[in-house]
Amino acid sequence: MVQFLKSFDFSLCCCDIEHAACNHPAGTRKAQSRFSIEFIGRWLTIQSLAFGVPSDRVARGVRSSTSRILGGAMGRRGLQLLLGVLATVAVASGLFGMIFGPEFLPDGGHVSATIDSEYRFVNAFWFTAGAVVMWSLPRVERATAVLRLTLGAAFLGGVARLWAAAASGWPNPVFVAALGIELLLVPVTLCWQARVTTASGASSDQDSP
Structure with missing residues (x-):
């Protein structure tokens, strides 16, 4: 299970979250964005502390995801x-x-x-x-x-x-x-x-x- 989590691509996770936040019906887009940011935060903690993923890779993923969410439809x-x-x-x-x-x-x-x-x-x-x-x-x-x-x-x-x-x-x-x-x-x-x-x-x- 740990090996599976280690092999999970953080950037792919971010892309899925961005797609949900930007394409969900407008009435719940705010909730989707909040969920996205919280999910990214959890992955930041897991990847950088528990699994030793380089912090620069995690930071790049977070910056890219947040930038796309804020720069999109919302x-x-x-x-x-x-x-x-x-x-x-x-x-x-x-x-x-x-x-x-x-x-x-x-x-x-x-x-x-x-x-x-x-x-x-x-x-x-x-x-x-x-x-x-x-x-x-x-x-x-x-x-x-x-x-x-x-x-x-x-x-x-x-x-x-x-x-x-x-x-x-x-x-x-x-x-x-x-x-x-x-x-x-x-x-x-x-x-x-x-x-x-x-x-x-x-x-x-x-x-x-």
């Missing part, structure tokens, strides 16, 4: 959800800013006509960026250039906010939170999109004759 849907939330916030706040101006800004109030004009103008771009991200949602794995350009602009806006904080002090906590999203969450989202794109391309290659 990763795509999670990315679409995150981008949908960010796009909705951008569209709503951009539209609100264009219509009402800076009057309702936290710590805002009466401003000069020049600042009011510039504020509404900038929010038009914010609104457009959100609309572009919404357009990309159904084709999220293929809209790489569009998302990189749009989210890259948001990241650049975060750099501008940070520069403003260094020059004039920290803004209202609402904008500090926005700064964190632009400088931290946006790069993570771009990396996530790249992983989903890679996984989609790999599956397409496998399906092609």
Whole structure:
């Protein structure tokens, strides 16, 4: 029995788990993913401690399995959800800013006509960026250039906010939170999109004759 377990191919086990997690009906895919990760963890313990399988082989199997699970259908849907939330916030706040101006800004109030004009103008771009991200949602794995350009602009806006904080002090906590999203969450989202794109391309290659 021990010899049988020793001869069992860990990578084959991972492939079977990935297939079940990615092809099971959507209603139970979350449970399948949890089972997959727990199963991999058990094999990590068994192979590396009880059977002396080289740790680098086990680590490669775990990384490959986890990467494929997160980059597959579940990763795509999670990315679409995150981008949908960010796009909705951008569209709503951009539209609100264009219509009402800076009057309702936290710590805002009466401003000069020049600042009011510039504020509404900038929010038009914010609104457009959100609309572009919404357009990309159904084709999220293929809209790489569009998302990189749009989210890259948001990241650049975060750099501008940070520069403003260094020059004039920290803004209202609402904008500090926005700064964190632009400088931290946006790069993570771009990396996530790249992983989903890679996984989609790999599956397409496998399906092609």
